[in-house]
Amino acid sequence: MPLSEKEINxxxxxxxxxxxxxxxxxxxxxxxEYAKAIELLxxxxxxxxxxxxxxxxxxxxxxxxxSSIGFKSFFLHPVEALHxxxxxxxxxxxxxxxxxxxxxxxxxxxxxxxxxRDVKIIAxxxxxxxxxxYNSDVIxxxxxxxxxxxxxxxxxxxxxxxLVIGDILAVCSMLFNNITITDFAKNHPLGQIGKNITLQVxxxxxxxxxxxxxxxxxxxxxAIIEISNKKLGCVCIIDKSGKLLGIITDxxxxxxxxxxxxxxxxxxxxxxxxxxxxxxxxxxxxEALSVMEQRESQINVLPVTDDEKKCIGVIRIHxxxxxxx
Numbered sequence: 001m002p003l004s005e006k007e008i009n010x011x012x013x014x015x016x017x018x019x020x021x022x023x024x025x026x027x028x029x030x031x032x033e034y035a036k037a038i039e040l041l042x043x044x045x046x047x048x049x050x051x052x053x054x055x056x057x058x059x060x061x062x063x064x065x066x067s068s069i070g071f072k073s074f075f076l077h078p079v080e081a082l083h084x085x086x087x088x089x090x091x092x093x094x095x096x097x098x099x100x101x102x103x104x105x106x107x108x109x110x111x112x113x114x115x116x117r118d119v120k121i122i123a124x125x126x127x128x129x130x131x132x133x134y135n136s137d138v139i140x141x142x143x144x145x146x147x148x149x150x151x152x153x154x155x156x157x158x159x160x161x162x163l164v165i166g167d168i169l170a171v172c173s174m175l176f177n178n179i180t181i182t183d184f185a186k187n188h189p190l191g192q193i194g195k196n197i198t199l200q201v202x203x204x205x206x207x208x209x210x211x212x213x214x215x216x217x218x219x220x221x222x223a224i225i226e227i228s229n230k231k232l233g234c235v236c237i238i239d240k241s242g243k244l245l246g247i248i249t250d251x252x253x254x255x256x257x258x259x260x261x262x263x264x265x266x267x268x269x270x271x272x273x274x275x276x277x278x279x280x281x282x283x284x285x286x287e288a289l290s291v292m293e294q295r296e297s298q299i300n301v302l303p304v305t306d307d308e309k310k311c312i313g314v315i316r317i318h319x320x321x322x323x324x325x
Contacts, residue, residue, distance in 0.1 A: 015148045015156075022144045022157050023164060029141055037138045038172045040120045044094035047073040048119075050081070051098035052106050054155040055162065059098050062166030069174050070183055078106040082113065091118040096166070099123070100142070100158045102130025111135050122169075124162050140165055181284070201288050202281035204323050205304050205313035206232055213238055213311065216245050220256070220266035223248050232314055234301045237268050242310040244303050246272030278303040281313065289320050 003011070041047055047066045051059035059075055066073035076085060076095070089095070095114055099107050102125040111132070114121060123136035126143045133139050142165060148156035173179075212230035214223050216239055226235045227250065237246040248271050256263065256271050279288055281304050292299045304313035 018146065018148050019157050019160055022161050025145070026141065026161055026165070031141075033138050033140055034168070034172070037122045037140060037169055038176050040094050040122060040138060041071075041169060041173050042176050043092075044120065045072065045090065045092040046088075046094070047071050048076050048089060048093055048095040049073065049098070049166075050076045050078050050095065050107065050110065052078055052104050054159050055098040055100065055104075058159050058162045058166065059096070061163060062096065062098075062170070065167065065170045066173070068184075068187055069170060069179055070187055071173065078104075078110045081110055086110075086113055086117075089114065089117055089119060093117070094120045094122065096122045096124065096169070097132060097136070098125075098142075098162055099130075099132050100126035100155060102127040102132035104132075107132060124165050126158055199285045199323055200281065201279060201283045201285065201304055201315055202313070204285065204319045205281065205315040206230075206319075207304075207313040211311070211313060212236060214268060215240065216269060218268050220263050220268060220271050223268050223271070224253055227253065232301065232316065234314060236303050236311045236314060237272050238311050244276070244278060244305050244309055244311040246274045247276040247301075247303055248272045249301060276303060278305045278309075278311075279315070280305065280307075285320050285323055288315060289317070292317050292320075 047063070049059040049063040049066070050056070056075075056077065063073045063075040074088070076088070081089075097107055097110075102123070108131055111121065115135075120138075121136040122138040122140065123132050124140045124142045125132050125136075127133065128139060128141060128143065142158060142162050144157045144161055146152050147154060147158060210230060210232075212226050212232055212235040214226050214235050214237055216237055218237075223235050223237075227233065227248070234247055234249045236244060237248065239245055246268070248268065252271055252273070256266070260266065277291065277299065279291060279302050283291075288302065292302060299317075301314055301316045303311050304315060306312050
């Protein structure tokens with residue numbers, strides 16, 4: 001009979017627990033082999049990743065991750081390797097081999113040919129007493145007590161752990177090599193990731209003649225007129241040198257009009273938010289959006305300043321959303 005909803009939820013919980021326990025076990029058994037692996041990867045000409053079956057699928061993902069962060073990396077099918085593709089492998093490369101048993105025939109046959117080219121081998125292996133483990137320069141423990149599969153056969157928990165270990169190697173390699181978000185952006189020019197890390201505040205901010213500005217000492221009425229003329233929902237208050245002193249938003253105007261019958265004697269200093277939060281023009285749009293959203297009271301518009309704190313633009317949350325990020 002099919003499982004009931006309650007039974008399905010129970011199984012889901014068991015599988016989560018099994019996988020979490022496997023990760024916890026691996027975490028508690030971290031050795032210096034990880035540091036050795038990062039050093040080898042960082043010195044390598046190319047990162048080659050190989051595996052068979054489900055391990056091969058995980059290997060493809062790991063190779064793709066290394067490529068995305070700027071490493072020369074590719075997946076090498078162990079069978080195709082011995083039919084010509086090993087020609088891509090050269091001295092100075094580093095190869096990550098994945099195998100739960102450590103005795104997969106196709107992987108075993110590949111090892112001597114990698115060693116003949118003086119390639120360093122990192123093993124993500126489930127059996128530390130295996131041919132693969134004994135013949136690798138670095139051994140990363142990918143063993144699990146049990147697969148999530150009810151028959152303990154289908155690679156599930158083991159492939160999950162291998163994927164996590166691969167991600168650890170990639171992320172730590174980014175940190176070890178000081179890969180910046182700018183470096184990362186070069187490999188992601190299109191798509192959502194590309195937009196998030198290539199579009200900057202300066203690309204969408206309002207500046208020059210469209211920038212709503214008024215000098216300190218001006219009347220509140222003049223500020224309202226500037227807000228209306230520029231139609232950006234705010235005005236930035238600056239001193240004679242252009243340094244940002246404060247900001248008045250549409251919301252500020254509404255609040256003042258609610259409590260003052262006569263605004264003729266009000267100055268911008270009586271109304272503005274002094275020393276407002278500002279951002280620089282080189283900030284990425286997703287970072288600017290985070291600044292706006294992480295406030296207890298969400299900010300809809302931000303002044304943009306240069307290194308001397310001079311106001312050079314404003315950016316609205318609407319501008320960021322319209323950019324498509």
